[in-house]
Amino acid sequence: MTILVTGATGNIGRKVVDELLARGITDIRALTVDPARAALPAGVAVVRGYVRKPDTLRAAFDGVERMYLAPAPDTVDxxxxxxxxxxxRHIVDLSGEPDSWWGTVSNAVEASGLVWTHLWPGDFMENTRIWAHQIRETGTVREPDPDAGSTPIAMDDIAAVAAAALTGDDHIGRAYSLTGPEKLTRAQLLAQLASALGREIEFVRATREETxxxxxxxxxxxxxxxxxxVLTGLDGITLPVNRVAEEILGRPAMTFAEWAARYASGIFGPDSGQRD
Ligand SMILES: NC(=O)c1ccc[n+]([C@@H]2O[C@H](COP(=O)([O-])OP(=O)(O)OC[C@H]3O[C@@H](n4cnc5c(N)ncnc54)[C@H](OP(=O)(O)O)[C@@H]3O)[C@@H](O)[C@H]2O)c1
Structure with missing residues (x-):
């Protein structure tokens, strides 16, 4: 059974490859724009192509039973x-509720007649990367509301859920709204990043224009x-905490503190500027 991962060097696609390998899957095909630069793990079959250029996909789909579909609303039909x-036969897509921007992907996948599993994450822990530049340059984060909160999930956990869905029929026809394990305010997120980095970072309440x-x-x-x-009215658009990832994975979802301990120095540390 060949499993195709599209956007295989993307933030989530790359992790889906690792999660499939960790599950002992040996027949993985990775779709990427530049196979020579992809540096994918040994044993993964790498093919050239991109979901925003459908004419590159014919060979990639040959013999594929299931696929992880990276989000590309413009070409999804x-x-x-x-x-x-x-x-x-089965598409596991990163998408969103039918009436949302990413819903174009869910709607097209359902209309295709193939069986599907939708992954509908709320906020990503990785979205804090938007603070990296100002943390490094100013030691502060400027936003309007320190008390606004969200329920971010780690991309590691989204990828792990994708791999679970790609390796069996248990998740067919399910749309999973995915959150992290806790609601955290912007100030709490920043405090946890500061703690992981071992430095002070000040939250500065800022106007719209300053932000x-x-x-x-x-x-x-x-x-x-x-x-x-997003920032204006964040609480209103935030999904309530759920335990969907934990239930699918059979282990707790990653906390933001755990995510920060693992990734903060690489993203926000003094030597990380070239990764912005
Ligand atoms: N509910 C939600 O919040 C929601 C839902 C769906 C999607 N999203 C969005 O989806 C993103 C998922 O991140 P992701 O990095 O896994 O996926 P992505 O940004 O959609 O995919 C990026 C990958 O696509 C490939 N690619 C090829 N040519 C490209 C080009 N010209 N421009 C950009 N990418 C190109 C690259 O991989 P290769 O080189 O391997 O081809 C690249 O690493 C999130 O950042 C989020 O914004 C959010």
């Missing part, structure tokens, strides 16, 4: 039609959208 024509300025290096033109649509 064509991608799932090609997958179906090639005999793919956009502070985020522009990391986010470019999307900083204003992010402040207006």
């Amino acid at each position: 064509e991608v799932v039609a090609l997958a179906r024509a090639a005999g793919v 956009i300025r502070a985020l522009t290096t990391a986010m470019g033109d999307t900083a204003a959208w992010y402040v207006d649509n």
Whole structure:
């Protein structure tokens, strides 16, 4: 049974490859734009292609039974039609609720007639990367509301859930809203990062404009959208904590403190600038 991972060097796709290997899966095909640079683990079959360029996918789908579908709303209709024509049976997609931006992906996958598992994460722990530049440069984080909170999940856990769904039929027809194990305010997230880094980082309550300025290096033109649509009213768009990942994985989901202990120095530390 060949399992195809698309966007295989992407943030989540790369971890899906590792999680499948950890489950003892040997027939993994990894789709990536540049196989020579992909540096995927030995034993993984690497093929060239990209879900935003469907004409690159025909060979990649040959003999595939299940696939992890990286999110690409613009081309998803064509991608799932090609997958179906090639005999793919089950798609595990990173997507969102039907009426959301990422819902385009869920809707297309369901309309394809293939069986599916949807992964609908809320906030990602990795989204704190938008603070990396200002933490390194100023030792502060500027945002309007230190008490706004979210329930972020680690990409490691999303990938582990994807691997669980890709290795059996137990999760077919399920849409999983995925959260981390706790709700944390922006100030709490920052305090836990500071603790993992062993340094002081001040949360500075800032205006909309100051916040956009502070985020522009990391986010470019999307900083204003992010402040207006995510940070403003964050509690209202945040999923309540659930235990879906824990129940699927049979172990606790990663806490933000654990995530920070593992990743904070690589993302926010003094030598991490080139990774922004
Ligand atoms: N509910 C939600 O919040 C939700 C739902 C769905 C998606 N999302 C979004 O999906 C993202 C998932 O992250 P991800 O890194 O795993 O997936 P991604 O950003 O969609 O995929 C990135 C991968 O696609 C490939 N790629 C090829 N050409 C590219 C190009 N021109 N531009 C960008 N990527 C290219 C690269 O992998 P290869 O080189 O291996 O081809 C790259 O590493 C999150 O950051 C999030 O914003 C969010």
